[in-house]
Amino acid sequence: MTVTPLAAHAADRPAPAFRGRIGRDARSGHYAVPGRYRLHLSTACPDGLRIAVTHSLLGLGTVCPATFLSAVPDGPEGGHSALRPLYEASAHRYTGPAVAPVLSDDWSGRIVSTHAPDIMRDLARRFGAGGGPSPYPCGAESEIDAVERMCAQGIEQAAQRAGSADAGPAEREVALDALLDTLGALERWLVGRTYMIRDEVTAADVELWVALVQLDTVHRHHLDASAVQRIADHPTLWAYARRLAAHPAFGTHLDLDGIERRHHARCHGLEAAGAAVRILDWAAHAAR
Known part of the structure; x- marks a missing residue:
């Protein structure tokens, strides 16, 4: 099974301040030892x-x-x-923002990585060999990469541009068409499937679910009501999002109030009529 029809261009991610990796053994410097590393996260951040x-x-x-x-x-x-102390201990005279997420090394008091895709893969590959399902199953890397790229550009970036006050009407319409094309491809792809690329949850589902959470809880605030109704008109896709919200590993981390507060603190765009058209009642479906 492949997700070739869903492939997109490479995602544009900000350059991480730190990009160390957890290796296999002591020769790598940062190697897998239970209790050595710590995550610093805000679940209001995608x-x-x-x-x-x-x-x-x-x-x-x-x-x-x-x-x-x-x-x-x-x-x-x-x-x-x-x-801030972690950043300053990790880079001499560091002057940039002390942003999350961070994977830190408690042994040295320094940062290993601030690059989310690397952190997720290292957690799975270096600590996730306990016999349970892996979010990155063997042979699925290219499929997961394709879904990751599509979510970044076809959903998140397209939705942001479609609701941008700095873009003209024609540019916003093009972005909305790109978003709807992506959602339509996903709708067709998920018919008859429980998960994206395997018979169990993988990182592809994590990527898509978070993109859908952001689409409904953040981006719709800057779209008109008609656009949000067209986005909502993908019943298979939103049923999939609702099912995953009921999964304990997903729904328990859904901080709806925090997402709203973070959005209002960071966003200076204009709110549109779509803000009143909620697609899912996330709180009703989220596992607790």
Whole structure:
């Protein structure tokens, strides 16, 4: 099974401040030792939510503890003041924002990585070999990459551009068409399927679910009501999102109030009529 029809262009992610990796053994410097590493996450942030869900799927609560941060950063430039000591210990005279997510090394008191895709893969590959299902099953990497790219560009970036106050009507319409094309492809793909690419949850489902959460809880606020109704008109896709919200590894991390507060703190765009057209009642379906 492949997801070739869903492939998209490479995603544009901000360059991470730190991009270390957890290796196989002591020669790698950062190697897998239970209790050595710690996650610092805000689940109101899409990357933080992705990592938190993956962390729960792998059952790593004691192997790699997680510290959960406030929804709205309290430091300069969108950073968290609690993370400032880690950043300053990890880079001499660091002046950038102390942003989450962070994977830190408790042995050294320094940051290993701030790159969410690497963190998710290292958690699965270095700590997730306990016999349970892997979010990154053997042979599925290219499919997961395709879904990741599609979610980034076909959903998140397209939705953001479709609701941008800086874009003209024609540009917004093109972006909305791209978003609807992506949702339509996903709708057709998911007919008769429980999950995206396998018979169990994988990282592809984590990527898509978080993108759909953002689409309904953030991006729709800047779209008109007609656009949101067209987005909602994908019953198979939204039923899939609702099912995953009921999964304990997903729904327990869904901080709807935090997402709203983070959005209002960061966003300076104009609210549109679509803000009143809620697609899913996430709170009613989320596992607790």
